[in-house]
Amino acid sequence: MRSIPAGRVIRFALLSLGALMILAPYIFMVSTAGKTQSDIFTSSLSLIPEHFYFAENFAKALNKVPMATLLWNGVLVCGLIFFFQVLVAIPCAYAMAKLRFRAARLMMVLVMLGLLVPIHATALPLYVAFDRMSLLNSYTSLVAPFTISVFAIFMFLQFFRAMPDDLIHAARLDGMSELGIVARVIVPNAWPAVTAFAIFSVVAHWNDLYWPLIVVSKQAYATPPLGLMYFRAAEAGDDYGALMAATLIITLPLVAAFLLAQKRFVEGITMTGLKG
Amino acid sequence: MSSVALVGNVPSAAALHRRSEDRTAWLLAAPAIVLLLLFVLLPVVAVIFLGFTDFELGYGKFRLVGFENYAHLLSDRTFRKSLWNTTVYTAIVAPVSIGLGLGVALLIESEPRARGFFRTVYFLPVASLIVAMATVWQYLFHPTIGPINALLSLAGIPGPNWLGASNTVLYSLSIIGVWQSVGFNMVLFLAGLTAIPRELYAAAHVDGARSALDRFFLVTWPMLGPTTLFVVTISITNAVKVFETVKMLTDGGPNKASEVLLFTIYQEGFVYLRVGYASAMTVVFLAILVVLMFLQYRVLDRRVHYT
Numbered sequence: 382m383r384s385i386p387a388g389r390v391i392r393f394a395l396l397s398l399g400a401l402m403i404l405a406p407y408i409f410m411v412s413t414a415g416k417t418q419s420d421i422f423t424s425s426l427s428l429i430p431e432h433f434y435f436a437e438n439f440a441k442a443l444n445k446v447p448m449a450t451l452l453w454n455g456v457l458v459c460g461l462i463f464f465f466q467v468l469v470a471i472p473c474a475y476a477m478a479k480l481r482f483r484a485a486r487l488m489m490v491l492v493m494l495g496l497l498v499p500i501h502a503t504a505l506p507l508y509v510a511f512d513r514m515s516l517l518n519s520y521t522s523l524v525a526p527f528t529i530s531v532f533a534i535f536m537f538l539q540f541f542r543a544m545p546d547d548l549i550h551a552a553r554l555d556g557m558s559e560l561g562i563v564a565r566v567i568v569p570n571a572w573p574a575v576t577a578f579a580i581f582s583v584v585a586h587w588n589d590l591y592w593p594l595i596v597v598s599k600q601a602y603a604t605p606p607l608g609l610m611y612f613r614a615a616e617a618g619d620d621y622g623a624l625m626a627a628t629l630i631i632t633l634p635l636v637a638a639f640l641l642a643q644k645r646f647v648e649g650i651t652m653t654g655l656k657g
Numbered sequence: 658m659s660s661v662a663l664v665g666n667v668p669s670a671a672a673l674h675r676r677s678e679d680r681t682a683w684l685l686a687a688p689a690i691v692l693l694l695l696f697v698l699l700p701v702v703a704v705i706f707l708g709f710t711d712f713e714l715g716y717g718k719f720r721l722v723g724f725e726n727y728a729h730l731l732s733d734r735t736f737r738k739s740l741w742n743t744t745v746y747t748a749i750v751a752p753v754s755i756g757l758g759l760g761v762a763l764l765i766e767s768e769p770r771a772r773g774f775f776r777t778v779y780f781l782p783v784a785s786l787i788v789a790m791a792t793v794w795q796y797l798f799h800p801t802i803g804p805i806n807a808l809l810s811l812a813g814i815p816g817p818n819w820l821g822a823s824n825t826v827l828y829s830l831s832i833i834g835v836w837q838s839v840g841f842n843m844v845l846f847l848a849g850l851t852a853i854p855r856e857l858y859a860a861a862h863v864d865g866a867r868s869a870l871d872r873f874f875l876v877t878w879p880m881l882g883p884t885t886l887f888v889v890t891i892s893i894t895n896a897v898k899v900f901e902t903v904k905m906l907t908d909g910g911p912n913k914a915s916e917v918l919l920f921t922i923y924q925e926g927f928v929y930l931r932v933g934y935a936s937a938m939t940v941v942f943l944a945i946l947v948v949l950m951f952l953q954y955r956v957l958d959r960r961v962h963y964t
Contacts, residue, residue, distance in 0.1 A: 392767060396768060404781075407781070410793045426807045470689060473689035476681070480681060480682040481679055482683070483679055485682075488686060494698075497946055497947065502939055504927075506699070509714065528692055529689060529693050531693070531697070587786065588788070591919070606786060609788055621802075625796065628790075631786055631789050632789045635785065643777055647776070
């Protein structure tokens, strides 16, 4: 079917209008981050700041929030979580997919059950336990509950099942141990699944507010969402310029990563099929 | 499953091999099993147990109270309000974001120009820190200096106090929720659309489905069945789990008009430290997730078969 030009114009207009609405918050974020207080109060609709105040607002944001600590905490926590998730999930998924494993069915049931249970459901007992062990306000409490990812197991399982058995047989004939096979045959071949999962995992945990809010009360261990919350609470007033500057700094890393590797991002999110 | 078929014909050796393979499998899966027990199964059992106690953090002792917590939940006005608000929020955000997501996906699919650009733009909110974007929305929604009300006043409409009034706050949060999830649903629908074989459209055309609408209902919609079911379940689950925007922007207010399930649980359990009572709420939350999952399987079994 060849579409008539009018239809195409309408479609294009609709898409552009929607895109504008999606982009509006970003546009106002950047514009407001460059405005003075008085600018913000008098001319909220003009997008170009009257006096360029970017430097001052950014300085204020960087002064009031230990931005480097926040970003470092975010990177460290997300990195550790991802590392352990992959370390734990890949051998398990391999055993379930490629080995004669009598408990494989039981494991499958556990994984399916696990898929149903979000951190919000397990947070209370975990909080009590971490409190008893005096582990609140630590990287351990931020990372530990997420070291097991049933998503990861589920995803790698699907991926490994599609892998040819010959590859593994050949490695076995070469005298490789099962652990060696996982490390030197399976992992290198599972790279697409690993990157897809990496994106899913990092997006989920970089954005998570619920769990950090529960176990962390000191700024030294705050992750980016938590830090931004503290900053907003401390600012209290309507200093939207500085607030938008802080928002911009904190949003930028992930958005930049997304823009650089959007194909992988979209794949990762659709492959894992879940966002939070 | 078929991996041991080649291993020799001496039965005892095969059995021996099988046993060693089973042992290796246990070893490889052991860390995952231990962690799964420690961080998922045990806590779930604990939360169900705690729901039957009056445990409060800071007090050493607690006692079993049977169904007292659940009886209390039934008459708890905050909890009922919170359930209702979560339902309203979900009833708005899920259908609207699914509808818009499908609409955008169809438009992008039929519009060859700037496809990549549009996909990137609509997907951007998914990759953005929602807590950060929530503060931007707070500015946009600001009753006096916010751009939205400034725009409305240009048109002569007095703008509402979006996040500050109890009759609009839930809708304002819903707008943010829709904004955030349209792109996610769009991407899932796009994946579903590209999987539809082109020949089906040609066949439908031959069969007399001339208009785009006819083709949509004859081919696209039925073929998208599995995708749609998936998107529906995920959208509902995610909407039920709304927390970040509420915590960030309204703290459940004003007047509990934006109390939602997870926020109420958070407040009870981690602010007032009434762990027993909050556990009972958590069990209700889990039950909702289980029912949603169950419904998905039922529908999947009955309707969405195209193989």
